[in-house]
Amino acid sequence: MNRNWLFVVMLAGLLFGGSLIAQNRPTPTRIGYVDAEKVVQAHKDFKKVQDVRTQAERELKPLRDQLQPLEAKLRAGNATAKEQQDYRVLAQSLQEAGRKWTERSNAVLKPITEEIDQVIARVAQQQGFAIVLDKKVAASSGLVVYAAEELEITNAVIRALPK
Template identity: 85%
Template sequence: MRNWTILAMTAFLLLGGTLLAQNRPTPTRVGYVDAEKVVQAHKDFKKVQDIRNQAERELKPLRDQIQALEAKIRAGNATAKDQQDYRIAAQSLQEAGKKWTERANTALKPITEEIDKVIARIAQQQGFAIILDKKVAATSGLVVYAAEELEITDAVIKALPK
């Protein structure tokens, strides 16, 4: 008899827990955020911008050199040395661009991770099931209309650490 009572209580607790879980509201709202605006509002974004500015200062002379050599090549006035210089400059530009992209991405990663956590917290608090990037959704054609009250950009910016 005692085993039946324990079994019945266990079944009640399991089924009761399942019923309670089913009564919990499931978020169904879809919202959006201007991710670029949020990233630019982050307190550490200046570090990323500084890296991009350094990259531009380093890469601009290479781009200018390549453009001048391309003009000679197109006009048919390029010597063998010009063509070799063009290949070397193009390879240098590619390698330097990769280096600067990696540096910028390294600086950007903790920013985006922190922003993702803030977005998740706000989405849960406001009952959103999905948050889309505003620009990606619009340019991809995924979303053609979204009500303004579904945008959480300002809320995310206000919730970012100062």
């Protein structure tokens, strides 16, 4: 009987002590949001991304301009065999060039987004947020239909970016 009583007392002590410890550490429950595109554009290295996009547009625009009249002829059904072949070659060239420029853009963008993710995590922790959603993704997906202004941390993240 004494052993059972001792066991019950120890178990109660553990449960009671554990609940006190758990209560000492507040768990963040707030959900915030950030305009990720605005933060990326505010980053000090965003000009590099813009430069790559400008170069890409310079290379891709002439290909698109050549494709347009050929595409119109194809849709109308009056393209010659040569024009059809030219269209396929140009379309493939455009696709390959687009893929190349997407890879280059992503390579420049990756370190920026990784740094921004770290800043968002730090700001979120400091302000007691458990989750931070991308404002545009949450809205366009229908995941969030309303969010109070005070839950947006975009400006705080921009202020926290390295200069």
